[in-house]
Amino acid sequence: xxxxxxxxxxxxxxxxxxxxxxxxxxxxxxxxxxxxxxxxxxxxxxxxxxxxxxxxxxxxxxxxxxxxxxxxxxxxxxxxxxxxxxxxxxxxxxxxxxxxxxxxxxxxxxxxxxxxxxxxxxxxxxxxxxxxxxxxxxxxxxxxxxxxxxxxxxxxxxxxxxxxxxxxxxxxxxxxxxxxxxxxxxxxxxxxxxxxxxxxxxxxxxxxxxxxxxxxxxxxxxxxxxxxxxxxxxxxxxxxxxxxxxxxxxxxxxxxxxxxxxxxxxxxxxxxxxxxxxxxxxxxxxxxxxxxxxxxxxxxxxxxxxxxxxxxxxxxxxxxxxxxxxxxxxxxxxxxxxxxxxxxxxxxxxxxxxxxxxxxxxxxxxxxxxxxxxxxxxxxxxxxxxxxxxxxxxxxxxxxxxxxxxxxxxxxxxxxxxxxxxxxxxxxxxxxxxxxxxxxxxxxxxxxxxxxxxxxxxxxxxxxxxxxxxxxxxxxxxxxxxxxxxxxxxxxxxxxxxxxxxxxxxxxxxxxxxxxxxxxxxxxxxxxxxxxxxxxxxxxxxxxxxxxxxxxxxxxxxxxxxxxxxxxxxxxxxxxxxxxx
Ligand code: CA
Ligand code: CA
Numbered sequence: 001x002x003x004x005x006x007x008x009x010x011x012x013x014x015x016x017x018x019x020x021x022x023x024x025x026x027x028x029x030x031x032x033x034x035x036x037x038x039x040x041x042x043x044x045x046x047x048x049x050x051x052x053x054x055x056x057x058x059x060x061x062x063x064x065x066x067x068x069x070x071x072x073x074x075x076x077x078x079x080x081x082x083x084x085x086x087x088x089x090x091x092x093x094x095x096x097x098x099x100x101x102x103x104x105x106x107x108x109x110x111x112x113x114x115x116x117x118x119x120x121x122x123x124x125x126x127x128x129x130x131x132x133x134x135x136x137x138x139x140x141x142x143x144x145x146x147x148x149x150x151x152x153x154x155x156x157x158x159x160x161x162x163x164x165x166x167x168x169x170x171x172x173x174x175x176x177x178x179x180x181x182x183x184x185x186x187x188x189x190x191x192x193x194x195x196x197x198x199x200x201x202x203x204x205x206x207x208x209x210x211x212x213x214x215x216x217x218x219x220x221x222x223x224x225x226x227x228x229x230x231x232x233x234x235x236x237x238x239x240x241x242x243x244x245x246x247x248x249x250x251x252x253x254x255x256x257x258x259x260x261x262x263x264x265x266x267x268x269x270x271x272x273x274x275x276x277x278x279x280x281x282x283x284x285x286x287x288x289x290x291x292x293x294x295x296x297x298x299x300x301x302x303x304x305x306x307x308x309x310x311x312x313x314x315x316x317x318x319x320x321x322x323x324x325x326x327x328x329x330x331x332x333x334x335x336x337x338x339x340x341x342x343x344x345x346x347x348x349x350x351x352x353x354x355x356x357x358x359x360x361x362x363x364x365x366x367x368x369x370x371x372x373x374x375x376x377x378x379x380x381x382x383x384x385x386x387x388x389x390x391x392x393x394x395x396x397x398x399x400x401x402x403x404x405x406x407x408x409x410x411x412x413x414x415x416x417x418x419x420x421x422x423x424x425x426x427x428x429x430x431x432x433x434x435x436x437x438x439x440x441x442x443x444x445x446x447x448x449x450x451x452x453x454x455x456x457x458x459x460x461x462x463x464x465x466x467x468x469x470x471x472x473x474x475x476x477x478x479x480x481x482x483x484x485x486x487x488x489x490x491x492x493x494x495x496x497x498x499x500x501x502x503x504x505x506x507x508x509x510x511x512x513x514x515x516x517x518x519x520x521x522x523x524x525x526x527x528x529x530x531x532x533x534x535x536x537x538x539x540x541x542x543x544x545x546x547x548x549x550x551x552x553x554x555x556x557x558x559x560x561x562x563x564x565x566x567x568x569x570x571x572x573x574x575x576x577x578x579x580x581x
Contacts (some may be wrong), residue, residue, distance in 0.1 A: 005436045006301055007041070012162060012229050013095060015469075018547070019235065020549050022543045023139070023146070023498050024090075024137075024139040024140040024156065025041055025089060025137040025138050027182070027184065027185050027542060029041060030042055030137075030182050031047075031185075031266050033045065033046045033047065034050060034052065034161075034247070035054065035198040035353060036047025037053060037055050037191075037536060038496050038537055038538060038578055039088055039089045039090075039427060039536060040086070040087050040088045040089075040178045040493055040535075040536050041087060041137050042087075042181070043085050043134045043135075043136070043178075043179035044263055044265055044325070044416065044426030045493070045535075047181060047182070047183060047264040047265070047548050048263060048264070048265050048327065048329070049263040049325050049326070049327045049328075049416065050327055050328075050329065050417060050418065050419045050420075051418035051491065051492060051494065051532065052379070052418060052420050052421060052422075052494050052495070052496075053292050053417070053493070053495045053496065053536075054303070054495075054496045055495055055497060055535055055536075055537055055542045056495070056497045057497070057537070057540075057542035057579065058495065058497050058499065058511075058535070058579060059495075059497030059499065060184045060497065060498045060499060060513050060520055061270075061577055062497075063497070063499060063511045063520045063521045064097075064520065064521055065458075065580045066511065066521050066523070066544065066578070066580075067577060067578065067580040068523065068575055068577050069543075069576050069577065070110025070111050070575075070576050071110065071250035071573050071574065071575045072103070072112060072573060072574050073165070073322075073573045074097040074098070074101065074103065074271055074549070074572035074573060074574075076099070076101075076572070079098060079466070079549060079570040079571060080098045080099070080130050080131070080132070080549070080551040080552070080572075081530055081549060081550065081551025081552035082098055082131070082527075082530065082531055082547045082548065082549025082571070082572050083131040083133050083177075084096040084097060084131075084132055084133055084418075084492070084533055084547050085133060085134040085155060085179065085531060085532045085534060085547075086127030086545050086547065086574060087135055087136075087137055087224075088534070088536050088545075089137055089156070090106055090156070091106065091538075092104050092105065092113060093105040093106075093107045093545070093576075094135050094142045095134075095135075095574050096132040096133070096134055096135055097326075097549075097572055098129075098130045098131060098132065098543060098549070098572060099117070099118075099120065099130050099550070100117070100120055100130075100132060100144075100147050100148075101115065101117045101118065101132075101477065102135060102142065102154070103574075104142070104156065104159060104425050105574070107354030107538070107543070107576070108538075109577065111349050113159070114158065114159030115159065116159050116161070118146045118148075118150070118152060118556045120146070120147055120148055121148055121168065121170065121202055124148050124170050124175060125170065125171075125173050125175065125193070125195070125196060126147050126175045126177065126192065126450055127192070127194075127195040128177075128552065128553035128557065129551050129552050129553060129556055130147055130178050131177050131552055132144065132145070132177055133178050133179045133260075133414070134179030134529075135175040135179060136179060136180040136182050136187065136207070137156070137182075138182050138187065138207040138208070139207070140157065140488075140502065141153045141154065141155065141156065141162055141244040142154050142156060142206065143180050143187060143207060144179070144180065145167070145176025145177070145179075145180060145189060146175075146176060147170070147175045147176070147177070149168045149175050149176055150164060150166050150176070151164070151165045151167060151176070151180070151187075151189060151210060153207070153210060160534055161254065161316065164332060165205070165210040166192060166200070167189065167203065167287060168191060171446070171447050172193070172196065172446050172447055173193040173194070173195070173196025173197065173198050173447055174191050174193045174196075174198050175191075176189065176191060176192060176545065177211075178190055178192070178258075178260050178261030178532055179261055180333060181261055181262045181263070181264055181271065181394060181459075182207060182304060183271050183301045184269070184301045184378065185207070186200055186204040186205065186206070186207070186213060187204065187205040187206070187207035187210075188204055188261075188262055188264075188271055188273075188299075189202070189205070189261070189275055190202055190203075190257065190259060190260070190261055190422045191257055191258060191259065191260035192257050192258050193255075194255035194257035194259065194276035194279060194321070195255075195277075195279070195450065195451060196255035196449065196450055197255060197279040197280065197444050197450035198253075198255065198279075199219055199222065199255075200217065200218040200254075200255060200256035200257040200276065200292075200293075200354065201215055201216060201217045201218055201222075201258065202218065202262065202271070202273050202297070202299060202304075203213070203215045203216075203470045203566055204301070204304060204375070204455045211227070211231065212225075212227045212231070212449055213226070213227060214226045214227065214236055214303070214575060215236075215303075215543075216236075216239065216258075216291075216299060216304045216305075216306065217239050217292070218239070218242065218256045218258055218275045218292045218295075218297055219239065219246075219251050219254040219291075219292065220240035220242070220244060220246060220251060220271070220290075220291040220292060221238070221239065221240065221241070221242035221243065221244075221251040221252075222251070223235050223236070223237070223238050223239075224236035224237050224238070224239060224305075226304065233362075236303075239292065239306060240291055240550075244288075244292040245288040245289040245290055246286060246288055246290055247286060247287055247288060250285065250286045251285060251290075253279055253444045253450065253459040254279055254286075254290065254293065255278050255280075255293060255447060256275045256276060256277075256278060256290075256292060256293040256294075256295075256483070257275065257276040257358050257374040258276070258323070258324075259276055259323055259516060260274055260324065260414055261544060262274075262326075263326050263328065264301065265328040265335065267328075267335055267351075268351050268352050269300065269301060269302070270299060270301070270307055270351065270352075271298070271301050272296055272299075272302065272326035272328075272337060273294055273296070273299065274295070274297075274321070274322050274323035274324050274325065274326065274339075275292055275294060275295050275296075275297060275321075275322055275323065276291035276293065276294070277293060277316050277319045277320070277321050278293035278294065278315075278316055279293060279450045280444075280450045280452040280453070280455035281318030281356075281439070281451045281452055282317075282390065282439040282441075282442055282451070282452030282453055283315055283316065283386065283387075284317075284389040284390070284391065284399070284439060285374055285452065287315075288315065289311060289315055290314070290315055290316070292309050293311075294312055294314070294316040294320055294321055294322035294343075295309045295311040295322050296310050296312070296322065296326050296337070296339060296349065296354075297309045297478070298307065298351075298354060299307075299419075305348050307354075308353055309354065310347070310349055310356065310377065311447070312343055312347060312352045312380070313368075314378065317368075317386050317387060317439075317453075318368060318386075318387075318408055318437060319408035319453075320341070320368075320406075320410065321342045321410070322342065322343075323414075324340055324341050324342060324412055324413075325416050326338075326339050326349075326351075327339070328351045329421065329473075329487075330421070331348075331424075331473065331474065334357075335350075335351045335352060336348050336350060336357055336473075337349045337350075337351045338417075338419060338426050340362055340411065340412040340417055340426070340471075341406075341410075341411065341412070341431070342406065342409075342410030342411060342412065342413065343366070343368065343369075343406065343410070343411065344361055344362065344363045344405070344406045344410075345359050345360065345361055345362070345366070345372055345411075346359065346360055346361070346362040346428070346471060346476070347359045347372070348474075350526075350568045353506070355377075355472055355555035355559065356374060356377040358374070358464070358473065358474070358476065359371075359374065360372075362411060362428055362430055362469060362478075363405075363411070363431070364432055364460070365386040365406070365409040365432065365434065365460055366405060366406065366411075367382060367402075367403065367404050367405045367406040367434070368381065368382060368385040368386065368404060369381050369382060369385070370382055374427065378558075384402070385402060385404060385497075386402065387399055387401065387402050387404070387437045387438050387439045387453065388401075388402070388438070388439060389439065390439045390440050390441050390452075390548040390561035391441070397441070398438055398439070398440055398454075399438055399439040399440070400438065401436050401438040402438075403435070404431070404435055404436075404437050405434035405436055405437035405460065406431070406432075406433060406434065407433040407434050407455075407458075408437070408455060409431065409433065409487070409553060409554065409557065409561075410431070410456075411430055411431065412428060412429060412430055412431070413432070413489065413531065413553065414433070414552070414553075415429045415488060415490050415492075415530070416491040416492065416532050417490045417491070417492055418491075418492040418493055418494040418500065419494070420500075420514055422496055422498070423470075423471045423494075423514050423515060424472070424473075424474075425472055425479070425514070426470070426471045426473055427454075427468065427471075427500050427502075427514075428469045428470075428471055428492075429466065429468055429469055429471070429490065429491065429492055429502060430467045430468070430488070430489045430552050431460055431467070431488060431498050432459070432460045432461060432464070432465055432466075433457055433460055433465055433487065434456065434457070434458055434460055435456060435457045435559070436455060436456045436458070437453060437454070438453065438454050439452055439453050439455060440452050440453065455559070456559040457558050457560060457561050457562075458559065458560045458561070459560060459561055459564065463483065463485070464483035464484055464485055465484070465486060465487040465488075465564075466483070466484030466485070466486060466487050466488035466510075467481050467482065467483050467484065467488070468481065468482045468488060468492070468500075468517075469481045470517060471498075471516070476554050479515075479517075480496075480517035480519065482512065482519070483569065484504055484505075484506075485506065486504065486505035486528075486554075486564070486565050486568070487554055487558075487561060487565070488504065488505075489505060489528075489553075490502060490503035490504070490530050490532060490533075490546075491531065491532025492532065492533075493532060493533040493535060494514055494557050495514075498513060498515065499511045499512070499513070499514055499516075499520070500514045501533040501535075501544065501546075502533070502549070503525070503528075503529025503530070503531065503533065505528035505550055505554070505565060505568055506528065506568070506571075507525050507526060507527055507528055507529065507548065507550075508522045508523065508525070508529070509523050509529060509533060509544075509548075509577075518533050523575075523577070525546070525548035525573070525575055526548060526571055527548045527550050527568075527570060527571025527572070527573070528548050528549070528568045528569075528571070529547070529548050529568055530533065530549070530550065530551065530552045531546060531547040531548075531549075532546075533545065533546040534546070541578055541579075542579070543563050543576055543577065544576070544578075545579050546574070547574050547575075548573050548574070549570060549571045549572040549573065550569060550570050550571060551570060555568075
C-alpha cells in the first residue's frame with residue numbers, strides 16, 4: 001500500500017470514528033465553522049458572525065430552481081415569535097422554538113428525532129415575547145438558555161438532559177433568549193432583563209458540566225468572580241471604578257443586559273458582547289455615562305477581564321441599548337468589527353483595541369445626535385432630542401415629550417446582519433421609525449418594570465418601515481436598498497453564490513443579487529419570518545433553511561406600527577430548500 005492511500009484510509013477511519021465514538025463538536029471545528037460548509041455549528045455561521053457561506057451551487061443563475069423539500073411544525077397551542085437560527089451537525093438539525101423548546105430533526109427527511117419542552121413557571125418576565133434565538137453545540141451536547149434564566153444541556157442523540165443550571169432569579173426579571181457562544185472551550189452566555197433593573201453580565205462555564213469558570217458584570221462598580229475546580233469563589237477584579245460613571249446606588253440596579261449574546265474572533269482571542277440600556281430609561285435619574293451600558297464590551301475569554309469597551313450611546317435616554325452583534329472582518333490589513341447600532345449609526349471599530357475607525361448613519365432620520373466625532377469616539381448630542389426631566393415638568397409628574405428617531409426598537413434590533421468578504425459589503429436589515437417619548441418618576445421594585453418612561457411608536461413613511469441595505473463600511477455609502485412595508489425583523493445570510501437571503505414579516509424568504517439587490521427568488525412560508533436563514537451542504541447538495549413564525553417585540557410594543565402589522569398570522573415551523581433538477 002502506498003503512503004498516499006494509507007493516509008487517505010487513515011483520515012477516513014479517523015473521520016468516521018470521530019462521530020461514531022462521540023468526540024463530537026470540538027473547539028477546532030467551532031473555530032473553523034465559517035469555512036466548513038458541511039455543518040453550521042454556531043450562531044452567526046462562524047463565531048465571527050459574518051453569516052457568509054463559501055457555497056456556490058445555489059447562485060444568481062440557479063436560485064430560480066430553489067424548492068422546499070420539507071417543513072416541520074413546532075406544533076403546540078402556543079406559537080408567538082420564532083427568532084431561532086438552526087444548527088446542523090452529523091445529519092441532525094437542532095432548532096429552538098418559542099416557550100423554551102428545542103427540536104432535533106433528521107436533516108434528510110424532516111423527521112422529528114426528539115423534542116425537549118422546558119417546564120416554565122407562571123411568573124416568567126420576558127420583556128419582548130417568548131422567543132429563543134438558538135443553541136450551541138459542544139462535544140455530544142446541545143445547549144440553550146430558557147425564559148426562566150436557566151441553561152439546559154441535552155444529549156444530541158437522545159434529547160436527555162445531561163446538566164441544567166440556574167443562572168439567576170426569573171422573579172427579579174432575569175431571562176435568557178440569546179444563543180450561547182462557545183469560545184476557547186468555554187460556554188459564554190449573557191442575561192436578558194434590562195427593563196427590570198437586573199445586573200447585566202457575561203458568564204463562562206465548562207460546557208460539558210455547566211460549572212462556572214468566571215463571571216463579568218457589565219455595570220461599572222461590580223466585582224467579577226472566578227471559580228476553581230471545586231467551585232470555590234474568589235474575586236476577579238472590579239469592572240471599572242465604583243461611582244465613576246454612576247451616581248449613588250443606581251449602578252446596583254443598572255440594567256446593561258447582555259441579551260443578544262456575543263461573537264468571538266480567534267485572531268484577537270476576544271469575545272464581543274453588546275450591552276443594553278442603563279436602567280431606568282429615565283436618564284435624568286442617573287447623570288453620567290453609565291458604563292458599560294449601551295456598549296460593546298470586549299472580553300479576554302481566558303481571564304474574564306474587560307480588554308476594551310466602546311459606548312455607542314453614553315447616558316442613553318431612549319432605550320437604544322447597544323446589544324447589536326459585533327461582526328469581525330478584514331479591511332486594509334486590519335481586523336475590524338462592524339456594528340449597526342439600535343441608535344441608527346453604523347460603527348467600524350478596531351477589534352483589537354476598541355478604537356473607532358468610522359461611524360455613519362445607516363437610517364435616514366436620527367434626532368438624538370448629529371454625528372459621531374471620529375477623534376473622540378463620542379456622539380455630538382442634539383440636546384433638544386432628549387426627553388425632558390419629570391422633576392422639572394408640570395407637578396413633577398411628566399417631563400417634556402420629544403419626538404425621537406430611531407424609535408427604541410432601533411435602526412436595527414435583534415435581527416443579525418451579514419458581511420460578504422466577496423463584495424466587502426454589510427447587508428443590514430434596517431427600519432425607519434420614530435417615537436414620542438417622555439419621562440416619569442420611577443423607583444426600583446424587584447420584578448417590576450423599571451422604565452420611568454412612556455412612548456408611542458410611529459412609522460416615518462407611508463409606504464415602508466423596513467429597508468434591507470447593502471452598506472460599504474469604508475465609505476458609509478449605501479450601494480443598494482430594498483424597501484419593505486412591514487418592519488424587517490429576521491436576519492440575513494450571504495453566499496459566494498452572489499446571493500443575499502432574508503425573510504419578511506409578510507412571510508417571504510427572498511434571495512437577491514448581492515451586488516445589485518435585484519430580487520431573484522422568493523417563497524411564501526405561511527407565517528412571518530423573524531429569524532435568520534442558514535445554508536450548508538451534504539455530499540454534492542447545498543441546502544437553505546429558515547424558521548417561520550411571526551412575533552417578537554414589534555406586535556407587543558409597536559404602537560401605530562402594531563396596527564400596521566396586525567393582519568399577520570402567527571406560526572411555528574422550519575423550512576428546508578434545495579435546487580430541483
Ligand atoms: Ca460550518
Ligand atoms: Ca432595553
